[in-house]
Amino acid sequence: MKIGVLGAGQLGRMLALAGYPLAKDFVFYDMSGSPSAGIGETIVDPEGKQLDDFLAKVDRVTYEFEHLPVDVAEKLAQHKPVHPCPRALAVCQNREAEKTLFGRLGIPTPQWQIADSAEGLKAAAEELGCPVVAKSVTEGYDGKGQAVLKSPDDAVQAWDSIGHPRVIVEKFVNFTREVSIIAVRAEDGELAFYPMAENIHHEGILRYSIAPAPQLQPHIQADAEDYIKSLLNELNYVGVLTLELFETPEGLMANEMAPRVHNSGHWTIEGAMTSQFENHIRAVSGHPLGNVAARGVSCMINIIGEHGDIERILELPYAHVHLYNKGERPGRKLGHVNILADSYEELVWRVKNCAQFLPGCPEFESSLTAN
Amino acid sequence: MKIGVLGAGQLGRMLALAGYPLAKDFVFYDMSGSPSAGIGETIVDPEGKQLDDFLAKVDRVTYEFEHLPVDVAEKLAQHKPVHPCPRALAVCQNREAEKTLFGRLGIPTPQWQIADSAEGLKAAAEELGCPVVAKSVTEGYDGKGQAVLKSPDDAVQAWDSIGHPRVIVEKFVNFTREVSIIAVRAEDGELAFYPMAENIHHEGILRYSIAPAPQLQPHIQADAEDYIKSLLNELNYVGVLTLELFETPEGLMANEMAPRVHNSGHWTIEGAMTSQFENHIRAVSGHPLGNVAARGVSCMINIIGEHGDIERILELPYAHVHLYNKGERPGRKLGHVNILADSYEELVWRVKNCAQFLPGCPEFESSLTAN
Known part of the structure; x- marks a missing residue:
C-alpha cells in the first residue's frame, strides 16, 4: 500500500x-x-x-x-x-469553528469572544477582564499572530501587531500546567488513548514533554479521554488527533487541537508500546490499532535552533536521538531526544544531564522540579 | 553522512x-x-x-x-x-579460515577436518566418529551445501550432494541448544555485548530467537563475550559481529560467525535499549555505541514463506510486526514479529498465541517449553 x-x-x-x-x-x-x-x-x-x-x-x-x-x-x-477527513482540517484551521465545536460538545474552554476591529478587541478585553490573549482566527502557528493584552488600552497595538481582520479573544487561564492528550481512531471506530503528557513551552515553542504526565489524577485522564473521544466520533475521524489542554485547579480546559501526530507525542517512539506514528499509519491503512501503554516514564526534549553536542548525548545510555537532518536556524525544530527512566526521580536528573549538551535549552522546570 | x-x-x-x-x-x-x-x-x-x-x-x-x-x-x-574490514569478510567466507582463527584465538569448536575428495570425506568421518556434518568450505548459506553423514558409508553420496571441491567435516555436537552473541565495536575500540539469544531452527532456517537466553548461567555469557571480544580485537573490527554457538554441558562451542547484523538480533529493535541496526550505524559512522541492555524479555518469530494472518497479529498488544515488503515464496524470510513480555512465563503463551496465525510456523519448542 x-x-x-x-x-x-x-x-x-x-x-x-x-x-x-x-x-x-x-x-x-x-x-x-x-x-x-x-x-x-x-x-x-x-x-x-x-x-x-x-x-x-x-x-x-x-x-x-x-x-x-x-x-x-x-x-x-x-x-x-x-484520513483524517477534510472537515477535521477545516475545524482546526479556524479557531472560532474549533472553540464553537468544543463548546457544542461540552468540552470546557477559556471564555472567549470574537472581535473584528480594534474597538471590538478593546470591548472584548473589557468584558472578559484582562489579561486576555488575542489570536487571529486563522493561520496561527507556533505563537505567530498572537498578542497578550494586559489592559484594554493595549487593544490598538495588539490589533495592529496581529494584522488580521478577525480575532478570537480568550480570557487568560490561570493554569497549573499545560498538558495534551493524543488519541487514535481506526476506520472501524476503534479508539485508543495515550497517557497524557505534561508540556513545557519556552518562547512559544515546545521544549519538553513528560509522559505519562506526573501526578495526574485518574479523573483528569478520564476527562481528557471523554473530550477527545467526543471530537473523534463527531468528526468520524480516522488517525491520530491531538488535544492541547490547560490543567487548572478546577479541571481541564481545551486550548486547541491538531489533526495529526504531534510534537508532544514524540516520546511514544521508545516510550510507548506503539508509537503515535505507527498508530496513525495503522489507522489510515485500515489496520487494527496498536497498544498505547507506556513503557516506563519518558521525557522528550526538543532540539531547537542548534544541534549542540550530539556526540555527548549519544553516549548517554538512556537517551534516544532523533534527528531530522535539517540545517540549523534559530527557532527551528532540528530533532528531539527521548529520555527513558523507570521512575520520575531518575528521569529528572537524566533530563537535566542531557539538556546541558543542548545550547539554548531552557532549564527543566516542570511539575517534577516544582517545590 | x-x-x-x-x-x-x-x-x-x-x-x-x-x-x-x-x-x-x-x-x-x-x-x-x-x-x-x-x-x-x-x-x-x-x-x-x-x-x-x-x-x-x-x-x-x-x-x-x-x-x-x-x-x-x-x-x-x-x-x-x-566497515567491517575486508579481512572479516574473507574469514567469514571460508569455513576453514574461520575455524582456524577460532582455534588460534582459543575459541572452542567442534572437532573438524578438511576433505578434498569423497575418500577424504570418508576417512574424516571414520576418524572423527559419526555422525559428522560436512559443509562446503565456501559459499554456504542457510543450510545449503551441507550434508549429515550417519556413517562413513554415506561419504560418496554426501560428497556428490555437496558438489564442492573442498569440504570441512565437523564432529556432531550433542548440544543442549543453539545460542548466539551479538557484539559491536566502535572505531575507537569501544565494545558492547548484547545479552545472548537462544535460537530455534527448523529445516535449516531460524524460526525463533529468545533473548535474553533463558536460564543462562552468567559464566556462559562471560565466555561468549570473551570469545567475540577476541575476534573483534583480532580483526580490528568496526560494526556488529555475530557469533553462533552451541551450548553443551561442557560449555560453549563456536559454530560460525557473521560479519553483520543478524536475524538472531532482530529482537533488539524493541527488546533492547539500542537495536543492533542502530549500533551498527553508530559504529560505522564513528559515533559512540548505544546501550545494549534488554528491555524485558523478547522472542523474535520469523515469518517464513507466507505472511499468514497479519491483521490478527496486529491486534496482539504485545507484538511488533516488521515486514520486508517481499513476495511470498517457500522458505523466504518475509518479516518477523517481536513479542515482548515482563517474564518468560508470560512470553511463552504470547509466542504460542502469535505463532498460531503464522502458517507453517513450527511449534515453539525451546528451553522454556522443555519439561
Whole structure:
C-alpha cells in the first residue's frame, strides 16, 4: 500500500519510518518548496500543478500539517480515501469553528469572544477582564499572530501587531500546567488513548514533554479521554488527533487541537508500546490499532535552533536521538531526544544531564522540579 | 553522512530505518538484480559496472551480506572507509579460515577436518566418529551445501550432494541448544555485548530467537563475550559481529560467525535499549555505541514463506510486526514479529498465541517449553 502524505517535514519522515515495517510505501507532496522528509518519493510542487500525479501514485492520503487548503483535501477525497477527513482540517484551521465545536460538545474552554476591529478587541478585553490573549482566527502557528493584552488600552497595538481582520479573544487561564492528550481512531471506530503528557513551552515553542504526565489524577485522564473521544466520533475521524489542554485547579480546559501526530507525542517512539506514528499509519491503512501503554516514564526534549553536542548525548545510555537532518536556524525544530527512566526521580536528573549538551535549552522546570 | 550498503535486502532496509534518525542517508548497491530494501537510493548492477558511481556517492561503506567478493571490498577500501574490514569478510567466507582463527584465538569448536575428495570425506568421518556434518568450505548459506553423514558409508553420496571441491567435516555436537552473541565495536575500540539469544531452527532456517537466553548461567555469557571480544580485537573490527554457538554441558562451542547484523538480533529493535541496526550505524559512522541492555524479555518469530494472518497479529498488544515488503515464496524470510513480555512465563503463551496465525510456523519448542 502506498500512502500519500501532504507535507514533507519531520512528521512525515517519522510517519514513513514507522510505516515501512508495516509494508507501506510513501509519496510526499510538498508545496513549501523545501521538503525535509528525506525519505520516500517527494513531489515538490509549489504551484500546485501536480496534484493529479500525486493522486495517481497513492492508495490513501493523509497529512502532516493542518495548514493545507481545505478545498485541496476535499478534491483529493473525491478520488482516494483521505484520513483524517477534510472537515477535521477545516475545524482546526479556524479557531472560532474549533472553540464553537468544543463548546457544542461540552468540552470546557477559556471564555472567549470574537472581535473584528480594534474597538471590538478593546470591548472584548473589557468584558472578559484582562489579561486576555488575542489570536487571529486563522493561520496561527507556533505563537505567530498572537498578542497578550494586559489592559484594554493595549487593544490598538495588539490589533495592529496581529494584522488580521478577525480575532478570537480568550480570557487568560490561570493554569497549573499545560498538558495534551493524543488519541487514535481506526476506520472501524476503534479508539485508543495515550497517557497524557505534561508540556513545557519556552518562547512559544515546545521544549519538553513528560509522559505519562506526573501526578495526574485518574479523573483528569478520564476527562481528557471523554473530550477527545467526543471530537473523534463527531468528526468520524480516522488517525491520530491531538488535544492541547490547560490543567487548572478546577479541571481541564481545551486550548486547541491538531489533526495529526504531534510534537508532544514524540516520546511514544521508545516510550510507548506503539508509537503515535505507527498508530496513525495503522489507522489510515485500515489496520487494527496498536497498544498505547507506556513503557516506563519518558521525557522528550526538543532540539531547537542548534544541534549542540550530539556526540555527548549519544553516549548517554538512556537517551534516544532523533534527528531530522535539517540545517540549523534559530527557532527551528532540528530533532528531539527521548529520555527513558523507570521512575520520575531518575528521569529528572537524566533530563537535566542531557539538556546541558543542548545550547539554548531552557532549564527543566516542570511539575517534577516544582517545590 | 551518506552510508553505502553493499546488498539491498531486509537487513539493509532495517539498517536504513535505524540510520535516518541519526541523520544518515543511504545508497544501496545490489548485484542480485532483485533488491528489496525499498528505501533510499538503490544502484542495481548485476554486472558490477557501477561500483565507481556507488563509491562517489557515499562517505562510508558497509554491507548487509557476507557473500561479496573480497576483492571488491578491498578495492572499495582503498577509497572510502569500509566497515567491517575486508579481512572479516574473507574469514567469514571460508569455513576453514574461520575455524582456524577460532582455534588460534582459543575459541572452542567442534572437532573438524578438511576433505578434498569423497575418500577424504570418508576417512574424516571414520576418524572423527559419526555422525559428522560436512559443509562446503565456501559459499554456504542457510543450510545449503551441507550434508549429515550417519556413517562413513554415506561419504560418496554426501560428497556428490555437496558438489564442492573442498569440504570441512565437523564432529556432531550433542548440544543442549543453539545460542548466539551479538557484539559491536566502535572505531575507537569501544565494545558492547548484547545479552545472548537462544535460537530455534527448523529445516535449516531460524524460526525463533529468545533473548535474553533463558536460564543462562552468567559464566556462559562471560565466555561468549570473551570469545567475540577476541575476534573483534583480532580483526580490528568496526560494526556488529555475530557469533553462533552451541551450548553443551561442557560449555560453549563456536559454530560460525557473521560479519553483520543478524536475524538472531532482530529482537533488539524493541527488546533492547539500542537495536543492533542502530549500533551498527553508530559504529560505522564513528559515533559512540548505544546501550545494549534488554528491555524485558523478547522472542523474535520469523515469518517464513507466507505472511499468514497479519491483521490478527496486529491486534496482539504485545507484538511488533516488521515486514520486508517481499513476495511470498517457500522458505523466504518475509518479516518477523517481536513479542515482548515482563517474564518468560508470560512470553511463552504470547509466542504460542502469535505463532498460531503464522502458517507453517513450527511449534515453539525451546528451553522454556522443555519439561
